[in-house]
Amino acid sequence: MSAQNPVPGAAGIFYLQSVMETASGFKLDADGKFEFFFSQGALDRYASGQWKQEGDLVVFNSKPRPSQDFALLQNRQADTPGVVVQITDANSFLLDYVHVTIEGDGQKQQLVTDRHGAAFFKPQPVEAISLQFEFCPEKISVFKFTEAARGRNYFSFRYEPWLFELFLENFELKLTEAGLKGNHPLLRGKEFLYRRANQ
Template sequence: MKMTVILFVTIFTISTTMQAQRDSITGVYELTGINEVASGFKLNTDSSFEFYFSYGALDRSGSGKWRINGDKIIFNSAAWPGRDFRLIQSEFEPGAPVTIIIKSQNNMLLPYVYGYADEIKNNEYPVNANSHGEIRLKTTNADSLHLLFEFVPERVSSFKTDTHEHNIFTFTFEAWLFEFFFNNLELSVMPNALYGKHPLLQKEDCTFEKVQ
């Protein structure tokens, strides 16, 4: 009986300590020290989080679950679905080069799409879409097409193709285009602050100060 009571007290103490630790770290943290960039995390008591990033006209966001491991906080979200573009139509035009067409209700996004076929060779670059969202590749034969969006540089969307059957491909953006997907991002937990690499900036020593 005595051992049972001791075990219960121990488990209760650990549970209470962990709950207190979670409660103390919850709140809003904002990035400091970087001009013209607004970014931060909102840590909720149910171990969920919301992330935001704003730079000029670019806004990105993310969400998921956080957990504490020692003096680190670890962020994870649902896995990236694998593509930021969806094929909505394909057709064949005799003699035409492989052509990618991007459709969107927001035409301002179109010039920021790039595409290429198969693999990029030395001294080659992805082809930039024109203002109409058209990318004409210098090939009539390709086994795969690859698309990327300038403001989401961490992801490339790839598609298998058979250019003997189709050479004109029309795509649109997926709804999650601007979402950032977290995969074990670690930040150090400091008194009223989080410290470490920003998920979207090439900067390893960022500080997010607690403001709420």
Template sequence: MKAFITPLLFFAMTSLQAQQPSAVGEYYMHGVMETASAFALKDDSTFEFYYSYGAVDRFGKGKWHQKGDSIILNSNEKHISSFKLVKSEQHPGKDLTIKFSNPDRNLLSYLSCLAKSSKEQNFGRTDNNGIATVPMKSADSLYVVFELCPERISSFKVTNKNYFEFELEPWVAEVTFDNFPLRLTAKGLEGHHPLLDPNKVVLYERQ
């Protein structure tokens, strides 16, 4: 009997796998006002993601794989920091100065930083030239963020300096996926959005 059941189970499993619909295709987010977002799952197991809302477009890419009706997304690279510290010096004065640079100068007024020491912490925001002034003589650490990508906070340990220059990395607007799950349905993909309310399930309709 065992020799008979085992082939039956094998053929049943093979049949179920064959009936599983292919996930390859393009899926567009549905039901979120004034926001455009989509996933493109390609037949070489790579994916592309985009999100457009307001002043900046976000993007992502990587590999996907299917497990039953689950689609799992992972970025090719998971960058630790969105900024590069290119200079730190001691200048005359009582404040901390943080200067940011980027080829697109329109982005320079959307940067914030938090300076911390063992005794205090203070906040600064850039002007149109990408310069932020923080009313502190020194700091032990700096936290910097591009406000249009608020989930990407970068931290730096600093000592005995009060002037800092940062560059925005090319991937500052990239969205990172780490075992991000979506569920394949008859209509498309269902799941959370990597940048929106984590408690809300959205539908990405298949085109």
């Protein structure tokens, strides 16, 4: 059955049950669109896309995931003895949670950015930089540099607008009388129940 014509009765709002200090759920529209939300402390994640029903399974798909969650702003030679990776963002809370790995010439170093968004490495050639935001651990962006750029030692990046967006691919939940049952896109552990609102 197509996403435009889901089985009647599956549409509705479903809230995650029995997970402390966490608000999460799915909103399934009758036209086959869905919205997902997740809030835990100061962290908010979201997703959207199309859903369809196949028997007693509800299948969720978002648009294709972008290849990178950071954008390279600068790579240049700077007057510093080491390698600097700088993250920029208007929200200072996001600056000091980026895990940075630099690789080149058989060498590898790993650091976490400081509260100013900077990571200062010992001198080495840079052939690749990997960036991972601590609160979106499933997202790792890898930037590879051509031989002409490998002598540079200052690299600045910014977050892409979709940093906190989830991209679901054939994510399945089982439709039961109690609600939707199955895994959670972000949480590990037991089978979760998403109870239909007003039920």
